[in-house]
Structure formats: C-alpha cells, structure tokens
Amino acid sequence: xxxxxxxxxALIDLMARLxxxxxxxARRAVLHLIKKRGAxxxxxxxxxxxxxxxxxxxxxxxxxxxxxxxxxxxxxxRATGEICVxxxxxxxxxxxxxxxxxxxxxxxxxxxxxxxxxxxxxxxxPRLESRIAEDGITEVILALGATVDGQTTAHxxxxxxxxxxxxxxxxxxxxxxxxxxLDYLDDGTIGAALRARRAL
Amino acid sequence: xxxxRLELSHFRSHRRTVLDLxxxxxxxxxxxxxxKTNLIEAVSLLSPGRGLRRAxxxxxxxxxxxxxxxxxxAIRSGPEVHEIDTRAEPDHGxxxxxxxxxxxxxxxxxxxxxxxxxxxxxxxxxxxxxxRRRFLDRxxxxxxxxxxxxxxxxxxxxxxxxRLLKDQVRDPAWYGALEAQMVEAGAAIATCRAEAVARIQQxxxxxxxAFPVSDxxxxxxxxxxxxxxxxxxxxRPRDMAAGRTLVGPHxxxxxxxYRDKGVAAAMCSTGEQKALLISLVLANARALKAGLGAPxxxxxxxxxxxxxxxxxxxxxxxxVALGAQAWMTGTGSELFADLGxxxxxxxxxxxxxxxxxxx
Numbered sequence: 001x002x003x004x005x006x007x008x009x010a011l012i013d014l015m016a017r018l019x020x021x022x023x024x025x026a027r028r029a030v031l032h033l034i035k036k037r038g039a040x041x042x043x044x045x046x047x048x049x050x051x052x053x054x055x056x057x058x059x060x061x062x063x064x065x066x067x068x069x070x071x072x073x074x075x076x077x078r079a080t081g082e083i084c085v086x087x088x089x090x091x092x093x094x095x096x097x098x099x100x101x102x103x104x105x106x107x108x109x110x111x112x113x114x115x116x117x118x119x120x121x122x123x124x125x126p127r128l129e130s131r132i133a134e135d136g137i138t139e140v141i142l143a144l145g146a147t148v149d150g151q152t153t154a155h156x157x158x159x160x161x162x163x164x165x166x167x168x169x170x171x172x173x174x175x176x177x178x179x180x181x182l183d184y185l186d187d188g189t190i191g192a193a194l195r196a197r198r199a200l
Numbered sequence: 201x202x203x204x205r206l207e208l209s210h211f212r213s214h215r216r217t218v219l220d221l222x223x224x225x226x227x228x229x230x231x232x233x234x235x236k237t238n239l240i241e242a243v244s245l246l247s248p249g250r251g252l253r254r255a256x257x258x259x260x261x262x263x264x265x266x267x268x269x270x271x272x273x274a275i276r277s278g279p280e281v282h283e284i285d286t287r288a289e290p291d292h293g294x295x296x297x298x299x300x301x302x303x304x305x306x307x308x309x310x311x312x313x314x315x316x317x318x319x320x321x322x323x324x325x326x327x328x329x330x331x332r333r334r335f336l337d338r339x340x341x342x343x344x345x346x347x348x349x350x351x352x353x354x355x356x357x358x359x360x361x362x363r364l365l366k367d368q369v370r371d372p373a374w375y376g377a378l379e380a381q382m383v384e385a386g387a388a389i390a391t392c393r394a395e396a397v398a399r400i401q402q403x404x405x406x407x408x409x410a411f412p413v414s415d416x417x418x419x420x421x422x423x424x425x426x427x428x429x430x431x432x433x434x435x436r437p438r439d440m441a442a443g444r445t446l447v448g449p450h451x452x453x454x455x456x457x458y459r460d461k462g463v464a465a466a467m468c469s470t471g472e473q474k475a476l477l478i479s480l481v482l483a484n485a486r487a488l489k490a491g492l493g494a495p496x497x498x499x500x501x502x503x504x505x506x507x508x509x510x511x512x513x514x515x516x517x518x519x520v521a522l523g524a525q526a527w528m529t530g531t532g533s534e535l536f537a538d539l540g541x542x543x544x545x546x547x548x549x550x551x552x553x554x555x556x557x558x559x
Contacts, residue, residue, distance in 0.1 A: 114363035155377030
C-alpha cells in the first residue's frame, strides 16, 4: 500500500472506533467524505477541531458545552428549585429534546458499580449534595435507568438526601410507554405500571 | 408445543444437521460419543441460560472449523409458529433472535417452556444444594418466566454487594441501596419457588403414575433469618468476615421425602432417586399442561439408565399420554423398542469425527 492509502486506512480505523460504527460502515463513511471533500469533509474536520479545542464540562452540572457554566445553569428562568439527576449527558439532552422540564440538571457521569470500581466519589454525588444546600433546591428528580445499577444509584442518592428539610426526592414513573400496547410489554413493566396506576 | 424443525450448524460434533419433526417424542440412539446429547443440548439452548451442560458459548463450537455455531428451530405452539435462531461467533456471547428480532435470552422462557433431566443430576439428592436449587429454579421458571428476571436482578445486586464486602467498603447507604433490591427480587424468587412446589405437589397428588410420589419443601440453612432489610443489615459484619452474602434465597435448598416409605430422597437407592426425579419432571410437565394447555418440551438424557424394563415402559406410556415432545437418548435402539412408531426414532452415528443422522 502507498503512503496515501495508509493514511486513508488510518482514518478508517479511527472512524471504526466510534460508537455505532464498525469497519464496514467506517469505510463507507470515509469514501463518502472523500467524495464530498469540499462540501462535507473540510467543514467536518474544522468543526471537529473547533469542538476539540472548546468543548468542556459545565462546572456546575456536568453538561457538555463550550462554556465554563452551561446555558441551562446560567439561565435564571431555570432556577425553579428542581434538579433532575441523570446518568449521562445523552440523558440530559434527551430530556431537553422533550422540552417539558424547566428546571436544572445534574449529570452523575455513570452509575454506582462496585464491580466496575465506580463509587460515590467517582460520580458527582458529593457535588449534588452541595448544590442542594447552596441553590435552595426543593425537589430532586431521579431520572436513572431501570437497571440494577441505575436503581442502586437512585436508592443510594435518596438515602443520602433523606431527612433534609423542605426537600422532596422523586423518581420518574415506570410503565406503559406512550403509544405502547400492553400485549407487547414484559411482565415486569406491566407490574410496575399497575403499581404506579392513578385515578382518572 | 413442539419443534417442527431443528437445525444445527457447526455445533459441537454436528457440522450440519437438520431434523424435520412432528409432535411425537424423539428417541435418539447411537454409540457413545456419536453426538446424541449434543442434539438435545442444542434444543436446551432454546431456553434461557447455558443449556443442559452449563457450557460457556465458546465451548459449543465445532473444533475443526472454529467459526462459531448456530442453532435454529421452528416451534409450533397452538396455531402459531415461532422461529428461534441462537448463535455465537468466536469470542462473543450467544445472541438470540425470535421471529427475526433480537431479544434478550429471558424472552425464550415465555416462548418455550422446557424441562430437562441429565445423568449428572442422578446424584442431585446426595450432592450439594446448588444442583437442587438449580433444579427448583428450572421448575419455577417453567411456571413463571419472570423468575428469570428476578434471579438476574438478585444475582447482580448480590455480586455488587459481595464486591463491597470483599473490598471492605463501609458505606451504609451503598449497602442499603443494594439490599433494598435484593429484598424485592428475593421475595419474588421465594414466591415463584413456593408456587412451583405447590403446583408440582398438586400434580403429583392428582395423578395415576408408576413413579413414586415425594413431598417437597424449600428450606433455608439452620439459623438463617428470613430475607429482609434488617436481616441483611445485621448480617453485614458476619458477611464481611466471610467475604460473601450469607442471608438470602441463594442459600435455599430443596428437600424431598419418598412419601410411601417416609424416607428422605438422599437415603433412597440409586434407582429410587432417579425415579423420584423423573416423577417430579413428569409432575412438572402435567402441571404446566394443566396451566398452559400444552405440555412443555422435555429433554431426558440417558433416561433409561437405572430404570428396569417395567419402569421404562411406564415412562414411555406417561410421556405419550402427556403428549409432550420428549427428547430421549440411549445407547441402543432396543431401549426404545417399546415406543415403536409412537416416537420418532433417530440414529446418530459418527462419520470420521462428524455426527450424522441415519434415517
């Protein structure tokens, strides 16, 4: 292989390390980029360079942006006294896409897992506790996964926050998805939905 | 509920084997090492877990080619036909597709109720509680597929807790969070097990059978408190010294007493112990048939070992009466002569290191 194709192969190998891409899709993506060199590849390379220089975690909530403090934490309108605790930035962005939550966030950066050596100090749990005291928070909404690790983390946080005056700790409901049919749900979900039923 | 088709590709000794089947039991015979048990092991992978040999996915591959393996099956359940495809590439866990969609393994328990009996279980009553617990859990799973999820949740939370214990972590909130989940999942496990025992007991009581009836009980080790948040919390110092969790359903045991003789299963003769096991498997199948309207798939490896001719004939009669697709293996065709055309007879032979079906 000549020098040039070695560099292309190196690019393909790097692309193949991205989540959701494998060697084959990486090859397709690179060929596509080469064909659209001016319209796509150069702007993409520039955008990646810019973000690589500027991207950073918000010092308050852990959201990823280009500022020291993210727009959500800066906005006074979002000081509703509610904090939504999520596992990852992707979850925060999912909540924001839904556009229904008006408060602020706290990104833990993972879930408790003794087997993976992730403890409370590896997550932003101490920072969450200090935020609650400093920002006059009245409700902590735990929006964590319905997995063993997610639920362990939720139990853990609610235990650590128990007994704080004027603070309620809630979690997202589990049950029938919007547009879902009962017939396709697993027993666990149906059980959770039934336990969380409400009067109409 | 029966397999209409079974396909093995590069699975243990089978390079490619395809069987088209009807609802009848399947009698598989052939010399030692021909690949009989491999066939029913493949069927066992149509249920959640590691199959009847409890082998890791990587061990199931045919060594000669080592390109990964695949088991495919079509299963008729009433008017429906489900297609299951399970496979593993080298260095990967096994994946499961149900009707062309990737699903978690636990889903299989909802589609294919299955019970098995293998020769290693001949010593079930006299060896450690592990084997009896697995046997009990298989029965519980057959009645209530959600038993699989509860067991997975419990085990995951317990592994996490055991790691905290080993690492000498002393964070009460972390323990509490894991223990809350263990208590919830543990209660579900205990309920499923108790229900399974009750239903099997009922199925034994109401049946005309040539096999001995036993009285079953799920018991905890002596002095072990019932699983609760306080019990786990109190147990932390002891558990930390032991480096593992000492309280919970993972320490339960299944006891059986041969009713007519009033003797514990462990004290019975080898033949009686086997008869007791077969009796429970048949009772489990009858109870499932009463509940679901269809008997489960039965896998009975080397089932005729330790059975005299009369018991063997009685077993075949009961299997046929149940209408279950029972997969039975044995070394010679004479073992299945009593079944005749009531079963599909299949001979497996070894052809230079490759299992072949002789029709």
